[in-house]
Amino acid sequence: MIDLVRPGAAFALLLxxxxxxxxxxxxxxxVEVVVDTAKPGSKIDRNIFGQFAEHLGTxxxxxVWVGKDSSIPNVRGIRKDVVAALRAIRVPNVRWPGGCxxxxxxxxxxxxxxxxxxxxxxxxxxxxxxxxxFGTDEFMDFVDQVGSEAYISVNIGSxxxxxxAEWLExxxxxxxxxxxxxxxxxxxxxxxxxxxxxxxxxxWSCGGAMTADHYAxxxxxxxxxxxxxxxxxxxxxxxxxxxxxxxxGDDNLSYTESVMKAWKAHDWAWSIEGLSLHRxxxxxxxxxTQPSTGFDEGRYALMxxxxxxxxxxxxxxxxxxxxxxxxxxxxxxxxxxGAWLAPNPGSNPGFLQQQNSMRDAILAALNLNIFARHxxxxxxxxxxxxxxxxxxxxxxxxxxMVLTPTYHxxxxxxxxxxxxxxxxxxxxxxYTQGDIKLPRVDAVAVRDTAGKLWLAVTNLDPNxxxxxxxxxxxxxxxxxxxxxxxxxxxxxxxxxxAPNAVVPRPFxxxxxxxxxxxxxxGKSVAVVQIDL
Ligand code: AHR
Numbered sequence: 001m002i003d004l005v006r007p008g009a010a011f012a013l014l015l016x017x018x019x020x021x022x023x024x025x026x027x028x029x030x031v032e033v034v035v036d037t038a039k040p041g042s043k044i045d046r047n048i049f050g051q052f053a054e055h056l057g058t059x060x061x062x063x064v065w066v067g068k069d070s071s072i073p074n075v076r077g078i079r080k081d082v083v084a085a086l087r088a089i090r091v092p093n094v095r096w097p098g099g100c101x102x103x104x105x106x107x108x109x110x111x112x113x114x115x116x117x118x119x120x121x122x123x124x125x126x127x128x129x130x131x132x133x134f135g136t137d138e139f140m141d142f143v144d145q146v147g148s149e150a151y152i153s154v155n156i157g158s159x160x161x162x163x164x165a166e167w168l169e170x171x172x173x174x175x176x177x178x179x180x181x182x183x184x185x186x187x188x189x190x191x192x193x194x195x196x197x198x199x200x201x202x203x204w205s206c207g208g209a210m211t212a213d214h215y216a217x218x219x220x221x222x223x224x225x226x227x228x229x230x231x232x233x234x235x236x237x238x239x240x241x242x243x244x245x246x247x248x249g250d251d252n253l254s255y256t257e258s259v260m261k262a263w264k265a266h267d268w269a270w271s272i273e274g275l276s277l278h279r280x281x282x283x284x285x286x287x288x289t290q291p292s293t294g295f296d297e298g299r300y301a302l303m304x305x306x307x308x309x310x311x312x313x314x315x316x317x318x319x320x321x322x323x324x325x326x327x328x329x330x331x332x333x334x335x336x337x338g339a340w341l342a343p344n345p346g347s348n349p350g351f352l353q354q355q356n357s358m359r360d361a362i363l364a365a366l367n368l369n370i371f372a373r374h375x376x377x378x379x380x381x382x383x384x385x386x387x388x389x390x391x392x393x394x395x396x397x398x399x400x401m402v403l404t405p406t407y408h409x410x411x412x413x414x415x416x417x418x419x420x421x422x423x424x425x426x427x428x429x430x431y432t433q434g435d436i437k438l439p440r441v442d443a444v445a446v447r448d449t450a451g452k453l454w455l456a457v458t459n460l461d462p463n464x465x466x467x468x469x470x471x472x473x474x475x476x477x478x479x480x481x482x483x484x485x486x487x488x489x490x491x492x493x494x495x496x497x498a499p500n501a502v503v504p505r506p507f508x509x510x511x512x513x514x515x516x517x518x519x520x521x522g523k524s525v526a527v528v529q530i531d532l
Protein backbone atom coordinates (compact mmCIF):
# COMPACT_ATOMS: atom_id res chain seq x y z
CA MET A 1 0.00 0.00 0.00
CA ILE A 2 1.28 3.45 -0.83
CA ASP A 3 1.33 6.21 1.72
CA LEU A 4 0.00 9.39 0.16
CA VAL A 5 0.71 11.38 3.27
CA ARG A 6 2.25 14.44 1.76
CA PRO A 7 0.83 16.47 -1.07
CA GLY A 8 3.42 16.44 -3.79
CA ALA A 9 4.72 12.98 -2.97
CA ALA A 10 1.86 11.37 -4.58
CA PHE A 11 0.98 9.94 -7.90
CA ALA A 12 4.40 9.31 -9.44
CA LEU A 13 5.19 7.30 -6.37
CA LEU A 14 1.92 5.49 -6.64
CA LEU A 15 2.50 4.59 -10.27
CA UNK A 16 6.09 3.60 -9.73
CA UNK A 17 5.01 1.33 -6.93
CA UNK A 18 2.30 -0.43 -8.86
CA UNK A 19 4.13 -3.75 -8.64
CA UNK A 20 2.68 -6.83 -10.34
CA UNK A 21 1.44 -7.95 -6.94
CA UNK A 22 -0.50 -4.72 -6.53
CA UNK A 23 -1.49 -4.55 -10.14
CA UNK A 24 -4.21 -7.08 -9.59
CA UNK A 25 -6.84 -7.45 -12.22
CA UNK A 26 -9.46 -9.00 -10.02
CA UNK A 27 -12.35 -6.62 -10.56
CA UNK A 28 -14.32 -8.07 -7.65
CA UNK A 29 -11.54 -7.41 -5.12
CA UNK A 30 -12.41 -4.27 -3.17
CA VAL A 31 -9.98 -1.37 -3.23
CA GLU A 32 -9.22 -0.27 0.30
CA VAL A 33 -8.80 3.50 0.72
CA VAL A 34 -7.52 4.51 4.15
CA VAL A 35 -8.28 8.15 4.97
CA ASP A 36 -6.03 9.59 7.64
CA THR A 37 -8.22 12.28 9.13
CA ALA A 38 -5.70 12.97 11.89
CA LYS A 39 -2.97 14.33 9.59
CA PRO A 40 -4.27 17.34 7.64
CA GLY A 41 -2.02 18.61 4.82
CA SER A 42 -1.82 21.81 2.81
CA LYS A 43 -4.67 24.14 1.98
CA ILE A 44 -5.97 23.66 -1.56
CA ASP A 45 -6.17 27.19 -2.94
CA ARG A 46 -9.54 27.70 -4.61
CA ASN A 47 -7.65 29.38 -7.43
CA ILE A 48 -6.64 25.96 -8.77
CA PHE A 49 -10.18 25.97 -10.21
CA GLY A 50 -9.48 29.05 -12.38
CA GLN A 51 -10.50 29.55 -16.00
CA PHE A 52 -8.78 30.90 -19.10
CA ALA A 53 -10.59 33.12 -21.63
CA GLU A 54 -8.58 34.20 -24.65
CA HIS A 55 -9.63 36.21 -27.67
CA LEU A 56 -9.70 33.04 -29.73
CA GLY A 57 -12.47 31.72 -31.95
CA THR A 58 -15.81 32.12 -30.18
CA UNK A 59 -14.35 32.02 -26.68
CA UNK A 60 -15.14 35.69 -26.08
CA UNK A 61 -17.23 36.85 -29.05
CA UNK A 62 -20.34 34.66 -29.02
CA UNK A 63 -19.33 32.78 -25.86
CA VAL A 64 -19.27 35.70 -23.43
CA TRP A 65 -19.99 38.86 -25.39
CA VAL A 66 -23.05 39.17 -27.59
CA GLY A 67 -23.44 42.96 -27.43
CA LYS A 68 -26.07 45.07 -25.72
CA ASP A 69 -28.49 44.95 -28.67
CA SER A 70 -28.45 41.17 -29.02
CA SER A 71 -31.67 39.16 -28.77
CA ILE A 72 -29.70 36.74 -26.58
CA PRO A 73 -30.46 37.72 -22.96
CA ASN A 74 -27.55 39.77 -21.68
CA VAL A 75 -26.46 42.28 -19.07
CA ARG A 76 -24.55 45.14 -20.71
CA GLY A 77 -23.65 42.82 -23.61
CA ILE A 78 -22.57 39.81 -21.50
CA ARG A 79 -24.57 36.57 -21.79
CA LYS A 80 -26.82 35.92 -18.80
CA ASP A 81 -26.90 32.13 -19.24
CA VAL A 82 -23.12 31.85 -19.29
CA VAL A 83 -22.70 34.08 -16.24
CA ALA A 84 -25.27 32.02 -14.30
CA ALA A 85 -23.51 28.76 -15.20
CA LEU A 86 -20.10 30.15 -14.20
CA ARG A 87 -21.44 31.54 -10.93
CA ALA A 88 -22.68 28.04 -10.12
CA ILE A 89 -19.13 26.66 -10.25
CA ARG A 90 -17.74 29.64 -8.30
CA VAL A 91 -14.99 30.45 -10.79
CA PRO A 92 -12.26 31.96 -8.62
CA ASN A 93 -10.28 33.75 -11.35
CA VAL A 94 -10.32 34.28 -15.10
CA ARG A 95 -7.09 34.70 -17.10
CA TRP A 96 -7.44 37.19 -19.97
CA PRO A 97 -6.83 38.31 -22.78
CA GLY A 98 -4.45 35.45 -23.70
CA GLY A 99 -2.51 33.29 -24.41
CA CYS A 100 -0.55 34.16 -27.51
CA UNK A 101 -3.10 36.93 -28.11
CA UNK A 102 -1.86 38.77 -25.00
CA UNK A 103 1.56 39.52 -26.44
CA UNK A 104 -0.04 41.36 -29.35
CA UNK A 105 -2.83 43.03 -27.40
CA UNK A 106 -2.83 46.80 -27.04
CA UNK A 107 -5.29 47.73 -24.34
CA UNK A 108 -6.02 51.24 -25.61
CA UNK A 109 -7.68 49.69 -28.67
CA UNK A 110 -10.32 48.23 -26.34
CA UNK A 111 -11.53 51.19 -24.24
CA UNK A 112 -13.87 54.12 -24.83
CA UNK A 113 -16.84 54.50 -27.16
CA UNK A 114 -17.52 51.28 -29.05
CA UNK A 115 -17.80 53.10 -32.39
CA UNK A 116 -14.25 54.47 -32.03
CA UNK A 117 -12.54 51.20 -31.21
CA UNK A 118 -9.89 49.96 -33.56
CA UNK A 119 -10.77 46.94 -35.68
CA UNK A 120 -7.75 44.70 -36.06
CA UNK A 121 -6.77 41.19 -37.12
CA UNK A 122 -6.31 38.35 -34.67
CA UNK A 123 -3.18 37.06 -36.34
CA UNK A 124 -2.69 34.22 -33.86
CA UNK A 125 -6.11 32.67 -34.21
CA UNK A 126 -7.51 32.15 -37.66
CA UNK A 127 -6.96 35.71 -38.90
CA UNK A 128 -10.34 36.64 -37.43
CA UNK A 129 -11.48 40.24 -37.22
CA UNK A 130 -10.93 41.62 -33.72
CA UNK A 131 -13.49 44.38 -33.14
CA UNK A 132 -12.15 45.27 -29.69
CA UNK A 133 -15.73 45.68 -28.46
CA PHE A 134 -14.83 43.46 -25.52
CA GLY A 135 -12.01 45.33 -23.78
CA THR A 136 -10.85 46.13 -20.28
CA ASP A 137 -14.10 47.59 -18.91
CA GLU A 138 -16.18 44.79 -20.42
CA PHE A 139 -13.84 42.13 -18.99
CA MET A 140 -13.96 43.73 -15.55
CA ASP A 141 -17.76 43.86 -15.79
CA PHE A 142 -17.74 40.17 -16.75
CA VAL A 143 -15.58 39.02 -13.81
CA ASP A 144 -17.67 41.16 -11.51
CA GLN A 145 -20.88 39.52 -12.76
CA VAL A 146 -19.32 36.06 -12.35
CA GLY A 147 -17.87 36.90 -8.92
CA SER A 148 -14.29 36.13 -9.99
CA GLU A 149 -10.89 37.74 -9.65
CA ALA A 150 -9.14 39.22 -12.68
CA TYR A 151 -5.94 37.61 -13.94
CA ILE A 152 -4.54 40.05 -16.50
CA SER A 153 -1.72 38.96 -18.83
CA VAL A 154 0.23 41.98 -20.03
CA ASN A 155 1.93 42.31 -23.38
CA ILE A 156 5.69 42.00 -23.05
CA GLY A 157 6.28 40.56 -26.54
CA SER A 158 5.25 43.49 -28.74
CA UNK A 159 4.38 46.00 -26.00
CA UNK A 160 6.45 48.11 -23.65
CA UNK A 161 6.84 48.44 -19.91
CA UNK A 162 5.22 51.87 -20.17
CA UNK A 163 2.16 50.51 -21.99
CA UNK A 164 1.65 47.77 -19.38
CA ALA A 165 2.23 50.21 -16.50
CA GLU A 166 -0.34 52.63 -17.94
CA TRP A 167 -2.83 49.79 -18.32
CA LEU A 168 -2.54 48.91 -14.64
CA GLU A 169 -2.75 52.59 -13.78
CA UNK A 170 -5.95 52.88 -15.84
CA UNK A 171 -7.46 49.92 -13.99
CA UNK A 172 -6.36 50.65 -10.45
CA UNK A 173 -5.52 54.35 -9.91
CA UNK A 174 -7.41 56.76 -7.70
CA UNK A 175 -10.34 58.51 -9.47
CA UNK A 176 -8.62 61.85 -8.85
CA UNK A 177 -5.71 60.95 -11.15
CA UNK A 178 -5.78 61.43 -14.92
CA UNK A 179 -5.87 57.67 -15.47
CA UNK A 180 -8.63 57.29 -12.90
CA UNK A 181 -10.63 60.10 -14.54
CA UNK A 182 -10.36 58.39 -17.89
CA UNK A 183 -11.67 55.15 -16.34
CA UNK A 184 -14.50 57.08 -14.68
CA UNK A 185 -15.39 58.67 -18.00
CA UNK A 186 -15.68 55.14 -19.37
CA UNK A 187 -18.19 54.28 -16.67
CA UNK A 188 -16.22 53.02 -13.65
CA UNK A 189 -15.07 55.57 -11.11
CA UNK A 190 -13.88 53.13 -8.45
CA UNK A 191 -10.55 51.37 -9.05
CA UNK A 192 -10.77 47.79 -10.27
CA UNK A 193 -9.03 44.96 -8.49
CA UNK A 194 -6.35 43.05 -10.40
CA UNK A 195 -5.48 40.03 -8.28
CA UNK A 196 -3.06 38.40 -10.71
CA UNK A 197 -0.64 39.91 -13.22
CA UNK A 198 0.85 37.62 -15.87
CA UNK A 199 4.17 38.97 -17.13
CA UNK A 200 4.05 37.65 -20.69
CA UNK A 201 2.90 34.33 -22.08
CA UNK A 202 4.99 31.46 -23.44
CA UNK A 203 7.87 33.83 -24.03
CA TRP A 204 9.87 30.80 -25.18
CA SER A 205 7.57 30.59 -28.22
CA CYS A 206 4.63 32.76 -29.40
CA GLY A 207 5.46 35.39 -26.77
CA GLY A 208 8.73 36.35 -28.44
CA ALA A 209 10.91 33.23 -28.65
CA MET A 210 13.27 34.47 -25.94
CA THR A 211 15.96 32.43 -24.26
CA ALA A 212 15.28 31.83 -20.59
CA ASP A 213 18.00 34.21 -19.38
CA HIS A 214 16.88 36.93 -21.77
CA TYR A 215 13.29 36.55 -20.56
CA ALA A 216 14.39 36.85 -16.94
CA UNK A 217 15.98 40.21 -17.74
CA UNK A 218 12.99 41.42 -19.77
CA UNK A 219 10.58 40.39 -17.00
CA UNK A 220 12.23 42.34 -14.16
CA UNK A 221 11.26 45.91 -15.23
CA UNK A 222 7.66 44.72 -15.66
CA UNK A 223 7.73 43.23 -12.16
CA UNK A 224 9.12 46.53 -10.90
CA UNK A 225 7.15 49.20 -12.75
CA UNK A 226 3.74 47.67 -13.56
CA UNK A 227 2.13 48.81 -10.33
CA UNK A 228 -1.23 48.23 -8.77
CA UNK A 229 -2.53 51.45 -7.17
CA UNK A 230 -5.72 50.07 -5.66
CA UNK A 231 -5.48 50.83 -1.93
CA UNK A 232 -7.25 47.53 -1.22
CA UNK A 233 -4.30 45.77 -2.84
CA UNK A 234 -1.39 47.43 -1.08
CA UNK A 235 1.87 45.51 -1.30
CA UNK A 236 2.18 42.88 1.43
CA UNK A 237 -1.53 43.10 2.27
CA UNK A 238 -3.61 39.90 1.96
CA UNK A 239 -5.18 41.25 -1.24
CA UNK A 240 -1.87 42.28 -2.85
CA UNK A 241 -1.50 41.60 -6.57
CA UNK A 242 0.44 38.42 -7.38
CA UNK A 243 2.94 38.71 -10.23
CA UNK A 244 3.32 35.55 -12.30
CA UNK A 245 6.40 35.14 -14.50
CA UNK A 246 6.57 32.89 -17.53
CA UNK A 247 7.85 29.45 -16.65
CA UNK A 248 8.14 26.12 -18.40
CA GLY A 249 6.19 24.60 -21.22
CA ASP A 250 5.91 20.83 -20.82
CA ASP A 251 9.22 19.43 -19.68
CA ASN A 252 11.57 22.21 -20.77
CA LEU A 253 13.00 23.30 -17.44
CA SER A 254 15.29 26.13 -18.57
CA TYR A 255 12.80 28.89 -17.72
CA THR A 256 12.28 27.44 -14.23
CA GLU A 257 16.04 27.52 -13.61
CA SER A 258 16.63 31.01 -15.00
CA VAL A 259 13.60 32.71 -13.49
CA MET A 260 14.02 31.14 -10.05
CA LYS A 261 17.74 31.92 -10.07
CA ALA A 262 16.93 35.54 -10.91
CA TRP A 263 14.27 35.58 -8.19
CA LYS A 264 16.67 34.29 -5.54
CA ALA A 265 18.97 37.21 -6.34
CA HIS A 266 16.21 39.83 -6.35
CA ASP A 267 16.45 42.92 -4.17
CA TRP A 268 13.72 45.16 -2.70
CA ALA A 269 12.93 46.67 -6.09
CA TRP A 270 11.13 43.75 -7.69
CA SER A 271 9.79 40.28 -7.05
CA ILE A 272 7.36 37.70 -8.35
CA GLU A 273 4.91 35.54 -6.48
CA GLY A 274 4.22 32.90 -9.12
CA LEU A 275 5.77 30.90 -11.95
CA SER A 276 3.56 29.86 -14.85
CA LEU A 277 3.60 26.28 -16.16
CA HIS A 278 1.84 25.14 -19.34
CA ARG A 279 1.12 21.51 -20.11
CA UNK A 280 -1.48 20.24 -22.53
CA UNK A 281 -2.57 16.64 -23.09
CA UNK A 282 -2.58 15.92 -26.82
CA UNK A 283 -2.18 12.15 -26.96
CA UNK A 284 0.94 12.29 -29.12
CA UNK A 285 2.39 15.76 -29.50
CA UNK A 286 1.96 18.27 -32.30
CA UNK A 287 0.14 18.75 -34.61
CA UNK A 288 -2.80 17.37 -32.67
CA THR A 289 -4.62 14.40 -34.18
CA GLN A 290 -6.73 12.87 -31.41
CA PRO A 291 -10.45 13.25 -32.20
CA SER A 292 -12.78 14.61 -29.52
CA THR A 293 -15.61 12.20 -30.47
CA GLY A 294 -15.80 8.70 -31.89
CA PHE A 295 -12.53 7.49 -30.34
CA ASP A 296 -11.85 3.98 -29.12
CA GLU A 297 -10.60 2.64 -25.80
CA GLY A 298 -6.99 2.68 -27.00
CA ARG A 299 -7.11 6.42 -27.56
CA TYR A 300 -8.90 6.85 -24.22
CA ALA A 301 -6.10 5.07 -22.37
CA LEU A 302 -3.39 6.93 -24.32
CA MET A 303 -4.78 10.33 -23.31
CA UNK A 304 -5.11 9.36 -19.65
CA UNK A 305 -1.58 7.97 -19.56
CA UNK A 306 -0.20 11.19 -20.97
CA UNK A 307 -2.26 13.40 -18.67
CA UNK A 308 -0.98 11.58 -15.57
CA UNK A 309 2.47 12.90 -16.51
CA UNK A 310 1.32 16.22 -15.03
CA UNK A 311 2.41 14.86 -11.67
CA UNK A 312 6.00 14.35 -12.80
CA UNK A 313 6.11 17.69 -14.61
CA UNK A 314 5.07 19.50 -11.44
CA UNK A 315 7.43 17.43 -9.31
CA UNK A 316 10.44 18.22 -11.55
CA UNK A 317 9.70 21.93 -11.54
CA UNK A 318 8.96 21.96 -7.82
CA UNK A 319 12.34 20.29 -7.17
CA UNK A 320 14.13 23.11 -9.02
CA UNK A 321 12.07 25.71 -7.18
CA UNK A 322 12.89 24.06 -3.84
CA UNK A 323 16.59 24.70 -4.58
CA UNK A 324 16.06 28.45 -4.86
CA UNK A 325 12.95 28.84 -2.73
CA UNK A 326 12.76 26.20 0.00
CA UNK A 327 10.18 28.28 1.85
CA UNK A 328 7.84 27.99 -1.13
CA UNK A 329 7.20 31.70 -1.45
CA UNK A 330 6.79 31.45 -5.22
CA UNK A 331 3.83 29.32 -6.26
CA UNK A 332 3.35 27.32 -9.45
CA UNK A 333 0.53 28.63 -11.64
CA UNK A 334 -0.48 25.93 -14.13
CA UNK A 335 -2.24 28.64 -16.11
CA UNK A 336 -2.82 26.55 -19.25
CA UNK A 337 -3.70 22.87 -19.16
CA GLY A 338 -6.27 20.42 -20.51
CA ALA A 339 -7.00 18.21 -23.51
CA TRP A 340 -6.01 19.76 -26.85
CA LEU A 341 -7.67 17.67 -29.56
CA ALA A 342 -8.21 17.79 -33.31
CA PRO A 343 -10.61 20.58 -34.33
CA ASN A 344 -14.25 19.68 -34.95
CA PRO A 345 -14.66 18.65 -38.61
CA GLY A 346 -15.69 21.63 -40.70
CA SER A 347 -14.70 24.21 -38.08
CA ASN A 348 -12.02 26.88 -38.57
CA PRO A 349 -8.86 25.09 -37.35
CA GLY A 350 -7.64 28.38 -35.88
CA PHE A 351 -10.66 28.45 -33.55
CA LEU A 352 -9.63 25.30 -31.62
CA GLN A 353 -13.18 24.00 -31.29
CA GLN A 354 -13.54 20.47 -29.93
CA GLN A 355 -16.21 18.40 -28.22
CA ASN A 356 -15.88 17.38 -24.59
CA SER A 357 -16.51 13.81 -23.47
CA MET A 358 -16.70 11.56 -20.43
CA ARG A 359 -13.01 10.86 -21.08
CA ASP A 360 -12.25 14.57 -20.71
CA ALA A 361 -14.18 14.70 -17.43
CA ILE A 362 -12.00 11.89 -16.06
CA LEU A 363 -8.91 13.67 -17.39
CA ALA A 364 -9.96 16.83 -15.53
CA ALA A 365 -10.57 14.95 -12.28
CA LEU A 366 -7.17 13.26 -12.45
CA ASN A 367 -5.44 16.61 -12.95
CA LEU A 368 -7.40 18.28 -10.14
CA ASN A 369 -6.32 15.40 -7.89
CA ILE A 370 -2.70 15.98 -8.89
CA PHE A 371 -3.00 19.70 -8.17
CA ALA A 372 -4.54 18.93 -4.77
CA ARG A 373 -1.61 16.65 -3.91
CA HIS A 374 0.82 19.40 -4.91
CA UNK A 375 -1.11 22.08 -3.03
CA UNK A 376 2.02 23.05 -1.14
CA UNK A 377 3.40 24.54 -4.38
CA UNK A 378 0.53 24.74 -6.89
CA UNK A 379 -1.56 27.76 -5.96
CA UNK A 380 -3.46 28.53 -9.17
CA UNK A 381 -4.43 26.79 -12.39
CA UNK A 382 -6.45 27.77 -15.45
CA UNK A 383 -8.00 25.08 -17.59
CA UNK A 384 -7.87 25.95 -21.30
CA UNK A 385 -10.30 27.34 -22.09
CA UNK A 386 -13.55 28.46 -20.46
CA UNK A 387 -16.01 28.59 -23.39
CA UNK A 388 -16.01 27.09 -26.91
CA UNK A 389 -12.22 26.60 -27.03
CA UNK A 390 -10.25 23.40 -26.26
CA UNK A 391 -11.41 21.63 -23.05
CA UNK A 392 -14.27 24.01 -22.37
CA UNK A 393 -16.73 24.20 -19.50
CA UNK A 394 -19.45 25.54 -21.76
CA UNK A 395 -20.31 25.31 -25.46
CA UNK A 396 -22.53 27.89 -27.13
CA UNK A 397 -24.10 28.26 -30.54
CA UNK A 398 -25.92 31.56 -30.92
CA UNK A 399 -28.68 31.44 -28.24
CA UNK A 400 -28.00 27.79 -27.33
CA MET A 401 -25.74 26.74 -24.46
CA VAL A 402 -24.65 23.33 -23.19
CA LEU A 403 -22.63 22.37 -20.11
CA THR A 404 -19.84 19.87 -20.78
CA PRO A 405 -18.88 16.81 -18.68
CA THR A 406 -15.82 18.80 -17.55
CA TYR A 407 -18.14 21.52 -16.21
CA HIS A 408 -19.86 18.91 -14.06
CA UNK A 409 -16.53 17.81 -12.57
CA UNK A 410 -15.82 21.42 -11.57
CA UNK A 411 -19.23 21.57 -9.91
CA UNK A 412 -18.77 18.27 -8.08
CA UNK A 413 -15.36 19.44 -6.82
CA UNK A 414 -16.74 22.66 -5.28
CA UNK A 415 -16.07 21.41 -1.71
CA UNK A 416 -12.38 21.27 -2.65
CA UNK A 417 -12.16 25.05 -2.98
CA UNK A 418 -9.96 26.29 -0.11
CA UNK A 419 -10.28 22.88 1.56
CA UNK A 420 -7.51 21.15 3.50
CA UNK A 421 -5.86 18.13 1.95
CA UNK A 422 -6.35 14.88 3.92
CA UNK A 423 -3.87 12.06 3.22
CA UNK A 424 -5.15 8.78 1.78
CA UNK A 425 -3.50 5.40 1.22
CA UNK A 426 -4.68 2.89 -1.34
CA UNK A 427 -3.61 0.20 -3.77
CA UNK A 428 -4.34 1.73 -7.15
CA UNK A 429 -4.43 -1.65 -8.89
CA UNK A 430 -4.17 -1.69 -12.67
CA TYR A 431 -6.30 -1.10 -15.70
CA THR A 432 -4.57 -2.44 -18.80
CA GLN A 433 -5.42 -1.50 -22.36
CA GLY A 434 -3.08 -2.95 -25.00
CA ASP A 435 0.42 -2.10 -23.81
CA ILE A 436 -0.79 0.80 -21.67
CA LYS A 437 -1.04 0.15 -17.96
CA LEU A 438 -2.82 2.71 -15.81
CA PRO A 439 -3.88 2.83 -12.19
CA ARG A 440 -7.36 1.42 -11.94
CA VAL A 441 -8.55 3.95 -9.37
CA ASP A 442 -7.53 7.29 -7.96
CA ALA A 443 -8.66 8.92 -4.72
CA VAL A 444 -8.22 12.18 -2.81
CA ALA A 445 -9.80 13.43 0.39
CA VAL A 446 -10.25 16.91 1.85
CA ARG A 447 -11.84 18.75 4.74
CA ASP A 448 -13.92 21.61 3.40
CA THR A 449 -13.97 25.09 4.91
CA ALA A 450 -16.83 24.04 7.20
CA GLY A 451 -14.82 21.04 8.47
CA LYS A 452 -16.76 18.39 6.54
CA LEU A 453 -14.86 15.43 5.09
CA TRP A 454 -15.09 14.71 1.34
CA LEU A 455 -13.74 11.85 -0.75
CA ALA A 456 -13.32 11.96 -4.53
CA VAL A 457 -12.78 8.63 -6.25
CA THR A 458 -12.20 7.94 -9.94
CA ASN A 459 -12.57 4.57 -11.66
CA LEU A 460 -10.41 4.77 -14.80
CA ASP A 461 -11.39 1.32 -16.00
CA PRO A 462 -14.18 1.84 -18.53
CA ASN A 463 -15.35 -1.76 -18.47
CA UNK A 464 -15.39 -2.87 -14.85
CA UNK A 465 -17.02 -1.44 -11.75
CA UNK A 466 -14.79 -0.82 -8.75
CA UNK A 467 -15.77 -1.54 -5.20
CA UNK A 468 -14.12 0.96 -2.87
CA UNK A 469 -13.97 0.36 0.86
CA UNK A 470 -13.03 3.63 2.55
CA UNK A 471 -11.75 3.34 6.09
CA UNK A 472 -11.28 6.12 8.62
CA UNK A 473 -9.03 4.81 11.40
CA UNK A 474 -10.16 5.92 14.82
CA UNK A 475 -13.48 7.33 13.61
CA UNK A 476 -16.80 5.81 12.69
CA UNK A 477 -18.30 6.79 9.32
CA UNK A 478 -22.09 7.04 9.52
CA UNK A 479 -23.00 7.84 5.93
CA UNK A 480 -21.59 8.80 2.52
CA UNK A 481 -23.57 10.71 -0.05
CA UNK A 482 -22.80 12.83 -3.04
CA UNK A 483 -22.80 12.47 -6.81
CA UNK A 484 -21.32 10.28 -9.50
CA UNK A 485 -20.57 11.19 -13.11
CA UNK A 486 -20.53 8.38 -15.63
CA UNK A 487 -21.77 7.73 -19.16
CA UNK A 488 -22.59 4.87 -21.50
CA UNK A 489 -19.30 5.30 -23.39
CA UNK A 490 -15.95 6.99 -22.81
CA UNK A 491 -16.70 9.23 -25.79
CA UNK A 492 -20.23 10.16 -24.67
CA UNK A 493 -20.78 13.92 -24.94
CA UNK A 494 -23.42 16.53 -24.20
CA UNK A 495 -24.74 18.20 -27.33
CA UNK A 496 -27.24 20.97 -28.02
CA UNK A 497 -29.69 18.23 -29.00
CA ALA A 498 -28.95 16.01 -25.97
CA PRO A 499 -27.56 18.31 -23.26
CA ASN A 500 -28.06 15.86 -20.38
CA ALA A 501 -26.35 12.75 -21.74
CA VAL A 502 -23.51 13.11 -19.21
CA VAL A 503 -24.72 14.64 -15.95
CA PRO A 504 -24.06 13.80 -12.32
CA ARG A 505 -26.49 11.55 -10.50
CA PRO A 506 -27.07 11.15 -6.74
CA PHE A 507 -24.74 8.56 -5.26
CA UNK A 508 -24.60 6.98 -1.81
CA UNK A 509 -22.20 4.68 -0.07
CA UNK A 510 -23.03 2.02 2.49
CA UNK A 511 -21.69 2.75 5.95
CA UNK A 512 -20.71 -0.18 8.16
CA UNK A 513 -18.46 -0.83 11.09
CA UNK A 514 -15.41 -1.11 8.81
CA UNK A 515 -16.02 2.12 6.92
CA UNK A 516 -17.91 3.04 3.79
CA UNK A 517 -18.43 0.92 0.68
CA UNK A 518 -18.78 2.71 -2.65
CA UNK A 519 -19.77 0.80 -5.79
CA UNK A 520 -18.29 2.85 -8.62
CA UNK A 521 -19.43 2.14 -12.16
CA GLY A 522 -16.81 1.84 -14.90
CA LYS A 523 -15.41 5.17 -16.23
CA SER A 524 -16.74 7.27 -13.41
CA VAL A 525 -15.91 9.98 -10.92
CA ALA A 526 -17.69 10.14 -7.56
CA VAL A 527 -17.46 12.86 -4.94
CA VAL A 528 -19.07 12.07 -1.59
CA GLN A 529 -19.37 13.73 1.76
CA ILE A 530 -18.57 11.41 4.64
CA ASP A 531 -20.58 11.86 7.82
CA LEU A 532 -18.40 10.99 10.77
O1 AHR B 1 -4.72 27.98 -25.36
C1 AHR B 1 -4.31 28.15 -26.67
C2 AHR B 1 -2.87 28.60 -26.78
O2 AHR B 1 -2.02 27.62 -26.27
C3 AHR B 1 -2.48 29.83 -25.99
O3 AHR B 1 -2.79 31.01 -26.66
C4 AHR B 1 -1.00 29.68 -25.88
O4 AHR B 1 -0.48 30.30 -24.73
C5 AHR B 1 -0.78 28.18 -25.88
O5 AHR B 1 0.17 27.80 -26.77
